[in-house]
Amino acid sequence: MHVDELTTPALLVERETLRSNLDTMSAALPGARLRPHVKAHKCSELARRQRDDGHPGFTCATVRECEVLAAAGLGGDLLLANEVLDTARLGALVRDGSRVTLAVDSRETIAAAVRGGVREVVIDVAVGLPRCGAPPERAVDLARDAGRAGLEVRGVMGYEGHLMMVRPEAERARMVTEAVTPLARVAAELAREGLVASDLVTGGGTGTYRENTAVTEVQAGSYALMDTAYAEQGLPFGQALSVLGTVTSVSDAHAVVDAGLKAMSLDHGNPTVPGAQVWFCSDEHTTFAPEARVHVGDRIRVLPSHVDPTVALHEAMYLVDGDTVLERWPVDMRGW
Amino acid sequence: MHVDELTTPALLVERETLRSNLDTMSAALPGARLRPHVKAHKCSELARRQRDDGHPGFTCATVRECEVLAAAGLGGDLLLANEVLDTARLGALVRDGSRVTLAVDSRETIAAAVRGGVREVVIDVAVGLPRCGAPPERAVDLARDAGRAGLEVRGVMGYEGHLMMVRPEAERARMVTEAVTPLARVAAELAREGLVASDLVTGGGTGTYRENTAVTEVQAGSYALMDTAYAEQGLPFGQALSVLGTVTSVSDAHAVVDAGLKAMSLDHGNPTVPGAQVWFCSDEHTTFAPEARVHVGDRIRVLPSHVDPTVALHEAMYLVDGDTVLERWPVDMRGW
Structure with missing residues (x-):
């Protein structure tokens, strides 16, 4: 045709450019170092290619994204990197065999996770973007609460969304390091207290995937298709x-x-x-x-x-x- | 529930406010004086209520809108108030018994109407918004071209979209009158030359439905649901x-x-x-x-x-x- x-x-996607983008990111962040964020493309066919490139897990922003990935056979390790109160559908996915990890930043979101049948969470820590995430000093208490409520805390999350487009790059690197330092400190503290099941530190994005060295996995999504705003960032x-x-x-x-x-x-x-x-x-x-x-x-x-x-x-x-x-x-x- | x-x-729609909005507009522009624009709500259930209020025709912006209205039994008089080159699906609707009138502003769009099997058109005249529409002085030639090509020219169209939010109201009224005066002149000229099948002059919107007295029907859509931008216009x-x-x-x-x-x-x-x-x-x-x-x-x-x-x-x-x-x-x- x-x-x-x-x-x-x-909507057109140029195959060679997509392939080059996927390859470039997979070379920089192989395997589990990248947890592709599907909110940027909302397309299970594209997600399948990211999985085939060796990235075992996905980042999601909505319950629907989790449901569609699970139905497509891509639900082996889904992180819903967002606070959600309406958790019943997530619990259904877990019961059906998907692995779903949910971000929590409050007692209410921990209670919602338990209520809905979610079993694994990450503690979402604010790193400067005025949106979700608990203050770093609340993280230990929340992890204790989650553990007492029967949830497994896989690790911590922090999203420096306000720094994705900072230029020049050196300034972006400096600001990213400053922003995520408390996140690394919280991760170490939770590990020391025996409150986390793994060393998972998740965050970052297409704009900061090179600068953010505090995370164990990067949640980038836009890199696959790109847009004119990101095109100006020297990526x-x-x-x-x-x-x-x-x-x-x-x-x-x-x-x-x-x-x-x-x-x-x-x-x-x-x-x-x-x-x-x-x-x-x-x-x-x-x-x-x-x-x-x-x-x-x-x-x-x-x-x-x-x-x-x-x-x-x-x-x-x-x-x-x-x-x-x-x-x-x-x-x-x-x-x- | x-x-x-x-x-x-x-998305929530408050029933009483919707009913009041529909009633207010129907009182101001009864029957065929209003041709509700469905692009503002894209909902055939809502369109059905507008039809039940006595408005026999609809304005559309896309082929899909025409198709869905036709499938819902609301295709008695559809105006696609937009230039379209890909007209085959419109011709199919006409053959299936819907009445579809298409806006044209060039020889190419006239040829596309003929090619697709559309039979009725309006000449789209530019009234100040830098978008579609032929210059007023081109309208007679285009109407002749359309007639020679076997199309029936129902009348003229002009959309003063750039004036919807002008304030104060008196200034809006002055500018609308100035903008649509050439449209009325073109309509009279085409009638004099025997180039149109009716006196149809279509245009206007929620922001100018009171000021635009040059049109025989108003293409308003936003009035049904409203938004905060229109809420500031004293409507x-x-x-x-x-x-x-x-x-x-x-x-x-x-x-x-x-x-x-x-x-x-x-x-x-x-x-x-x-x-x-x-x-x-x-x-x-x-x-x-x-x-x-x-x-x-x-x-x-x-x-x-x-x-x-x-x-x-x-x-x-x-x-x-x-x-x-x-x-x-x-x-x-x-x-x-």
């Missing part, structure tokens, strides 16, 4: 993801492609149209000023600024080799 | 839509709810948490500083800033009366 036969807008990953659109209207100063903000998330800024200046996006359109003349019916590839929420807008992604469509991969982990 | 039994995040419609979330983490200065930018589009700005200051959204979280103490496990309703792309992120919306869930309505027009 030729890409021109696809209904637009359509060794190429832009595998684009949105194919059709030019539907051309005026003297501008043209319109049928991929708008329902096909590409704008939370990291406007998408990029190569060889053009993007004016604005509306629901189903992007208006842009092209440098060279474009024509009604032309197909163009638009580059999204943020991979995760863009993928979540689509039912499927198409693996392509240039203009040849190789496979259709359902985006099967959408929703909650 | 109580709303506390819903998996979060979940007689209430906020029927919210996103139910669960508080999953609480710190000294902030708290986190499990509805993030994959559950609410940020293109019109951050969502609103009543009684709190929103700090930022990430994929699955909104971090906010509450005025009064909140607790892990609390359920809160977050107000999205832009209804259309927010609804498109969800599989379903739940019609509620306060804390009672009345019905589950699939968001069945998602995708393309």
Whole structure:
């Protein structure tokens, strides 16, 4: 099938770039050193390739992501790196043979884990991003609480999401080290007190996978497909993801492609149209000023600024080799 | 069912507010004066209520929206108010008995309509929004081209999307009148030349439904559910839509709810948490500083800033009366 036969807008993934991205990350973080985060692609076909590359476990952000991975036979070691109160569905996965580890940062989330039938947790420690995670000084108490409640504490987690895009790299490295030092200290303390079942320290992401040396495994996800925001960070990953659109209207100063903000998330800024200046996006359109003349019916590839929420807008992604469509991969982990 | 039994995040629609919004708009624009735009809710159950209120036709932005309405028995008069090159699926709907009218603004889009089996079109005229639409002076030629190609030209269309949020109202009214005056002139010219089958002039939206008196029908959609951006425009419609979330983490200065930018589009700005200051959204979280103490496990309703792309992120919306869930309505027009 030729890409021109696809209904637009359509999510394209360039096979060679994807392969190169997967290989580059697997070389840097082989095996269990990488726990790929599926929130960035929400696609079990892509997750299967990451597993086949030797990474045994996955990071998830939602219960649905865990369920779909388990149904795809990829539930051998799932970390739900998020606080969840509604744990009954996770317990069902555990009873069905999946291994599910849940992040907890409070007595309430520990109680929810027990209530739902989750058996393993990590203590989520705040490392500077104002979101979830307990203060480091609360970690020992929480680990004791979890143990008393019958949970196995596998280790600790900390996500330095606020540092992913810090530049220059040297400054990012300095800030990451500063942020994760308390996490390493907590991990050592819990080990000393005999409160953890392993030395697991989980965290990090595509933006900090080289700088964060405090973790035993990195939760990177965006590296596989990439976006224009990460492309500016000097990382060794190429832009595998684009949105194919059709030019539907051309005026003297501008043209319109049928991929708008329902096909590409704008939370990291406007998408990029190569060889053009993007004016604005509306629901189903992007208006842009092209440098060279474009024509009604032309197909163009638009580059999204943020991979995760863009993928979540689509039912499927198409693996392509240039203009040849190789496979259709359902985006099967959408929703909650 | 109580709303506390819903998996979060979940899209809620307050029944009484929705009913009031529908009634208010139907009183202002009865029957065929309103052609509800389904892009704002993508829900055939809601469209059915608009039809039951006496509005016989619908406005669509995508082929998928037309297909789903037709399959729901609501295809009696569908206007695809958008330029489309991939018209084969529209022709199939026409052959199956639906009435589909397509916007055209170029020879290429006219040729595509003919090629796909579409029989009726409107000439889309640019009225100031830099997007689709031919210059007014091109309209007569395009109508002649369409007629020669065997298409019936029902009338003209113009969408003043750039004026929906202009304030104060008097200034909005002045600018709308100025923008749509060429549209009315084109409509009269086409009628004089015998190039149109009816006096149809279609355009307008929730922000300009009172000011745009040049159109014979208004394409409003957002009024039914509303969002915080439109709520600031002094319109007689209430906020029927919210996103139910669960508080999953609480710190000294902030708290986190499990509805993030994959559950609410940020293109019109951050969502609103009543009684709190929103700090930022990430994929699955909104971090906010509450005025009064909140607790892990609390359920809160977050107000999205832009209804259309927010609804498109969800599989379903739940019609509620306060804390009672009345019905589950699939968001069945998602995708393309």
